[in-house]
Amino acid sequence: MMENTINNNKPHYINPYLGGVLLGLLVLLTVYITGRGLGASGAIKSTVVTTTETIAPSHAENNSYYNRFLSDDHSPMNNWLVFESLGIFFGGLLSGIIFGRVKKIRIERNPKISGKTRLIVALLGGVLFGIGSQFGRGCTSGAALSGSATFSFGGVIVMLVIFGTGYVIAWMFKKLWI
Amino acid sequence: MNRNYIFLTLLMVVLAAGTIFLKEEPEYQQINAEDLLYDVIQPTRYVTTDQIAKMIINKDPTLELIDVRDSKSFEKFSLNNAINVPLDSLILPDYQEYFGIPGTKVVFYSNDDILADQSWVIARRLGFKDMYVMKGGLNKWVETIIKPQEPPETAPETAFEQYQFRKGAQIFFTGSKIEAPGSSTKKEKVTVRRKKKTTAASGGC
Amino acid sequence: MGPLIPNGIITGDWNFVIAILIGIAFGFLLEASGFSSSRNIVGVFYGYNFVVLRVFFTAVIVAMVGLLYFDYFGWIDLSKIFILPTYLAPMIAGSVIMGFGFILGGFCPGTSFTAIAIGKLDGLVFTIGLYLGIFLFSEGFPLYENFYNSGYMGNVTLTDVTGIAAPWFAFAFTFIALAAFWVTMIIEKRVRKNIKEYKF
Numbered sequence: 001m002m003e004n005t006i007n008n009n010k011p012h013y014i015n016p017y018l019g020g021v022l023l024g025l026l027v028l029l030t031v032y033i034t035g036r037g038l039g040a041s042g043a044i045k046s047t048v049v050t051t052t053e054t055i056a057p058s059h060a061e062n063n064s065y066y067n068r069f070l071s072d073d074h075s076p077m078n079n080w081l082v083f084e085s086l087g088i089f090f091g092g093l094l095s096g097i098i099f100g101r102v103k104k105i106r107i108e109r110n111p112k113i114s115g116k117t118r119l120i121v122a123l124l125g126g127v128l129f130g131i132g133s134q135f136g137r138g139c140t141s142g143a144a145l146s147g148s149a150t151f152s153f154g155g156v157i158v159m160l161v162i163f164g165t166g167y168v169i170a171w172m173f174k175k176l177w178i
Numbered sequence: 179m180n181r182n183y184i185f186l187t188l189l190m191v192v193l194a195a196g197t198i199f200l201k202e203e204p205e206y207q208q209i210n211a212e213d214l215l216y217d218v219i220q221p222t223r224y225v226t227t228d229q230i231a232k233m234i235i236n237k238d239p240t241l242e243l244i245d246v247r248d249s250k251s252f253e254k255f256s257l258n259n260a261i262n263v264p265l266d267s268l269i270l271p272d273y274q275e276y277f278g279i280p281g282t283k284v285v286f287y288s289n290d291d292i293l294a295d296q297s298w299v300i301a302r303r304l305g306f307k308d309m310y311v312m313k314g315g316l317n318k319w320v321e322t323i324i325k326p327q328e329p330p331e332t333a334p335e336t337a338f339e340q341y342q343f344r345k346g347a348q349i350f351f352t353g354s355k356i357e358a359p360g361s362s363t364k365k366e367k368v369t370v371r372r373k374k375k376t377t378a379a380s381g382g383c
Numbered sequence: 384m385g386p387l388i389p390n391g392i393i394t395g396d397w398n399f400v401i402a403i404l405i406g407i408a409f410g411f412l413l414e415a416s417g418f419s420s421s422r423n424i425v426g427v428f429y430g431y432n433f434v435v436l437r438v439f440f441t442a443v444i445v446a447m448v449g450l451l452y453f454d455y456f457g458w459i460d461l462s463k464i465f466i467l468p469t470y471l472a473p474m475i476a477g478s479v480i481m482g483f484g485f486i487l488g489g490f491c492p493g494t495s496f497t498a499i500a501i502g503k504l505d506g507l508v509f510t511i512g513l514y515l516g517i518f519l520f521s522e523g524f525p526l527y528e529n530f531y532n533s534g535y536m537g538n539v540t541l542t543d544v545t546g547i548a549a550p551w552f553a554f555a556f557t558f559i560a561l562a563a564f565w566v567t568m569i570i571e572k573r574v575r576k577n578i579k580e581y582k583f
Contacts, residue, residue: 088410095412126508130517140492176486190561
């Protein structure tokens with residue numbers, strides 16, 4: 001079964017089912033308090049909108065996508081998801097400290113590929129995920145997890161298609177990972 | 179560990195299956211518009227003052243009279259054991275306890291038909307059954323029971339029988355009218371009815 | 384009666400404090416479960432680490448079942464919660480693209496934040512990529528604006544689309560999830576390597 005004993009080399013993670021139950025309860029609590037679910041990609045979007053607006057305000061206003069998120073009252077960063085995502089960073093940091101995983105800056109990769117390759121692919125992956133998350137109206141946390149939990153049709157579709165696509169194409173990129 | 183997982187799996191299955199059997203207790207059952215319209219057109223909701231008089235005299239326990247006028251009018255004069263539910267309070271949850279008690283026939287009345295009819299429509303809309311309106315209201319009541327008119331000589335036999343009944347009723351009511359003017363006896367009855375309701379409709383709190 | 388903030392039981396001023404606290408809990412759980420490592424995350428696609436399956440699916444079924452009980456007890460008004468709107472074609476297209484991004488990058492936005500927190504450079508690069516991707520999307524938006532807005536079905540739930548009541552979905556998901564958990568556990572036992580060697 002799953003071994004959770006602290007091993008010199010192997011990191012100590014909590015039981016995944018426990019993590020899942022707690023995460024499910026967190027989603028439930030979030031919906032109970034705020035009426036909405038969790039999210040993450042929205043924060044990056046807010047960052048993009050804000051920086052574009054700061055650098056080139058008229059361009060941002062004229063673009064029909066940026067425009068949706070611009071408001072006269074407040075900055076796009078004044079947004080629930082932005083604060084929540086900040087929290088995600090700190091929560092991750094806290095857990096990393098507790099479990100001893102905060103270490104020097106490193107690149108995690110399959111030893112069979114170079115660090116440079118990993119970074120290029122990570123960047124590419126990020127770009128694709130960023131583009132996809134806008135079409136998809138969310139990412140795995142917002143659309144797939146929270147959307148499915150609230151029985152949203154779109155949420156379930158996103159979840160099934162992301163993971164479905166992953167399974168279908170995984171063999172193509174096998175060398176990156178194992 | 180395995181046993182824990184088996185237990186958790188079963189627990190999760192039970193919880194998830196449980197959601198299928200959760201019964202929703204709807205606060206307000208509503209009948210659909212077509213049914214309501216059909217019912218409104220039917221004259222079967224009307225009961226005559228004679229019928230009501232008969233039920234009161236016979237101490238028919240299924241009769242529940244609801245006076246839908248305002249409380250001032252109610253206190254001035256009302257029918258025996260009637261409960262005052264003013265029209266504008268009809269939809270308040272507290273008052274809804276008076277409706278839908280199994281076995282009772284709710285009869286709305288007002289000075290004439292109009293308020294009573296409106297109350298009937300509202301109550302019917304909320305899905306309550308066995309609702310009636312006393313045709314002619316209190317005006318008719320006074321006409322027929324308190325001051326019954328002697329039918330002309332050319333009237334059929336049944337008219338005279340009815341008049342006999344009404345005369346008897348007049349004595350009964352104008353005599354007993356003095357008996358229960360106070361709101362206290364009425365209120366007593368009212369609380370008993372309340373208790374009946376809560377045992378009948380359990381759950382849904 | 385929930386949801387608390389939309390019903391005014393907690394004022395909107397608390398919104399951002401609550402957001403941070405919830406985020407901290409979220410980030411903590413993600414990192415503690417092993418999602419700060421890209422190799423752990425993609426393990427589900429290659430069959431060497433099923434943490435994504437276990438955490439994600441468990442969370443979905445717990446939240447679903449929980450919501451239904453909350454609704455039954457009258458603790459939450461389901462009509463007031465946000466249901467993700469469905470734009471069928473663009474969402475499918477976006478999810479396919481995200482699938483590629485997932486396999487290549489090994490992260491999703493939330494997990495990449497936790498990866499940055501513990502010093503993973505690839506996590507940081509992924510996040511930079513997210514920024515660039517969204518930027519590119521926005522700049523090119525006029526080209527596919529029509530497609531982006533197509534297929535709108537409203538804020539529909541599974542029940543709205545299929546007519547099947549929510550508890551059946553909750554039960555179905557639970558059943559499938561639990562079945563998947565047991566099957567993968569059995570697979571792992573047979574291929575013993577999954578137990579120790581592939582936790583990163």
